[in-house]
Amino acid sequence: MPPLTQKAETFSALVLEVFQLNGLLLQAGDRLSAPAGLTSARWQVLGVIDHGPATVAAVARTMGLARQSVQQTADALASDGFVEYVENPHHQRAKCVSLTAAGRRALRKVEQAHAEWADRLGSSLPPKLLAAAVEGVREARLRLEKDLAVEGRSHEG
Structure with missing residues (x-):
């Protein structure tokens, strides 16, 4: 493997931290959502359709996931009575996919737990450091989205 530049090493370190953070966030999300009968994945789907019914494909695009995985999650949510399929x-x-009353209650329960958890953790970090982290990760995400779009177009032709 060729040696990385300092910029490449720093970006790679960011990627590794985000991967580790993602794993920990999913664990924390599972703990926060379990009392409501949910998982992180189920919570995410409910959060997307809380704004109104959406197709599985639209939910998948919003979440940046494969349609098939969202379909499995939506089917499980429907089986448990948290969502229902409605005419498009x-x-x-x-x-x-549309929230049921049970799904809305479960989502509100998780949102309350999340608010308390986020306040506790957010309060443990200096505000400027937290804001800089958000800004840095957002900018990296935007540049990656742009890079992937350019890559996608170059592979289409």
Whole structure:
């Protein structure tokens, strides 16, 4: 492997930290959502459709996940009564996923637990450091989105 530049090493360190953070956030999310009968994945899907019914494909795009994994999660949520499939006025075959009353109650319970958890952890970090971390990760995400879009276009032709 060729030696990395300092900038490449620093970016790679950021990627590793984000991967580790993601794993820990999923663990924490599972703990926060378990009392409501949810998992991190289920919580995320409910959070997307809290704003209104959406197709599985739209939920997957919003979350940056594969449609198949969101379909499995949505089917499990429907089986447990947290969501229901409803008619889609824009497409005959692609139904929309919609929150049920039970799903809304579960989501509100997790949101309350999340608010308390986020306040506790957010209070443990200096505000300027936290704001700089958000800004840095956001900028890295935006540049990666742009890079992937350019890569995608170069592979289409």
